[in-house]
Amino acid sequence: MIAASSIKVSKVDKTRIGEVDLNNIPFGKYFTDHMYEVDFEDGEWKTPQIRPYQNLSIAPSMASIHYGQAIFEGIKAYKNPNGEAFIFRPHDNFKRFNVSAERMQMPTVPEDIFMEGLKMLVGMDRDWIPGNEDHSLYIRPFMFSTDEMIGVKPGDKYKFMIILSPTGPYYNTPMRIYVEEQYVRAVPGGVGYAKAAGNYGAAMFATSEAKKKGYDQVLWTDAFEHKYVQECGTMNVFFIIGNTAITPDLGAGTILAGVTRDSVICVLKELGLTIEERSLSIDEVIEAHKSGELKEVFGTGTAATISLIKELRYKDYVMSFDVASWQTAPEVKDRLNKIRYGLAPDNHGWMMPV
Numbered sequence: 001m002i003a004a005s006s007i008k009v010s011k012v013d014k015t016r017i018g019e020v021d022l023n024n025i026p027f028g029k030y031f032t033d034h035m036y037e038v039d040f041e042d043g044e045w046k047t048p049q050i051r052p053y054q055n056l057s058i059a060p061s062m063a064s065i066h067y068g069q070a071i072f073e074g075i076k077a078y079k080n081p082n083g084e085a086f087i088f089r090p091h092d093n094f095k096r097f098n099v100s101a102e103r104m105q106m107p108t109v110p111e112d113i114f115m116e117g118l119k120m121l122v123g124m125d126r127d128w129i130p131g132n133e134d135h136s137l138y139i140r141p142f143m144f145s146t147d148e149m150i151g152v153k154p155g156d157k158y159k160f161m162i163i164l165s166p167t168g169p170y171y172n173t174p175m176r177i178y179v180e181e182q183y184v185r186a187v188p189g190g191v192g193y194a195k196a197a198g199n200y201g202a203a204m205f206a207t208s209e210a211k212k213k214g215y216d217q218v219l220w221t222d223a224f225e226h227k228y229v230q231e232c233g234t235m236n237v238f239f240i241i242g243n244t245a246i247t248p249d250l251g252a253g254t255i256l257a258g259v260t261r262d263s264v265i266c267v268l269k270e271l272g273l274t275i276e277e278r279s280l281s282i283d284e285v286i287e288a289h290k291s292g293e294l295k296e297v298f299g300t301g302t303a304a305t306i307s308l309i310k311e312l313r314y315k316d317y318v319m320s321f322d323v324a325s326w327q328t329a330p331e332v333k334d335r336l337n338k339i340r341y342g343l344a345p346d347n348h349g350w351m352m353p354v
């Protein structure tokens with residue numbers, strides 16, 4: 001472990017927290033007083049630093065803005081009623097970060113550099129963790145190549161950073177989803193399982209086409225047949241058919257292995273549902289809808305936790321749901337929230353104290 005004392009700290013003279021209304025915060029717009037920064041050069045990680053949140057100076061030739069060697073994570077910190085701060089399953093995000101790094105030919109970040117920096121940064125800016133219901137501190141670790149050279153090859157220099165953004169409810173209203181069958185997000189052998197920056201830029205065209213048609217997001221389908229459902233925007237997706245919760249399996253490497261997905265599977269089991277991680281075709285979803293067995297459809301992800309899907313459209317077939325009558329998804333969300341906000345025991349060891 002690096003000792004926390006080996007992180008070089010320079011603090012703000014005066015906090016900016018008074019400039020932000022923590023009761024009314026749009027997602028991803030405000031950032032806390034400090035940021036964490038570690039450079040990789042000459043084959044090694046240099047001294048980690050925490051310093052005031054500020055702009056970076058970059059060369060126009062910086063490789064990552066040309067060729068996309070850039071990855072990120074999304075984690076949340078919460079406050080319990082005693083005002084103590086906890087981070088939800090950060091170790092899982094740390095591991096996934098390095099899976100993304102390997103896929104993108106970037107150096108992996110040592111566990112101590114990731115975790116010690118995370119803890120210290122959140123600890124320093126803990127006053128920025130909002131206390132209200134459904135509010136939290138969004139944590140954004142990211143890494144990008146910083147070589148000042150436009151050659152298509154893995155960089156020699158990288159920057160790993162963590163920034164923090166207080167946040168209110170993300171998608172708080174139930175969503176309308178368009179089942180995509182023209183554009184694709186991921187293919188077997190591709191980078192769909194990595195939280196690589198380019199995946200999100202590449203998804204924007206299809207998403208804005210769906211928005212023009214009045215939908216909030218697309219539900220991606222497989223690249224070959226446009227038949228098997230994958231995931232939704234930055235959320236994994238669950239279908240409750242009868243007493244079984246079905247979510248696409250991670251086998252083909254085309255789906256991001258969500259930490260929320262894993263937590264939701266755990267809670268669904270506790271609620272007595274059968275879980276199936278397997279391929280699920282849109283035809284099967286439609287059959288279940290026609291027979292009345294399709295009970296609930298929802299997305300899961302750190303930003304929103306659980307987003308109910310009130311409408312799902314495939315070609316001209318529209319499935320509308322009375323989300324107000326749903327039992328399971330709201331119960332799962334409530335159970336997860338109680339653990340996160342320290343209102344229920346954390347039997348899984350998900351909450352890391354700061």
Ligand SMILES: *Cc1c(COP(=O)(O)O)cnc(C)c1O
Pocket residue numbers: 074195231233234235236256257258259260261300301302303
């Ligand atoms: C981040 C993300 C998710 C959700 O992952 P969590 O760990 O639950 O936040 C799902 N799909 C995509 C494409 C993502 O980027």
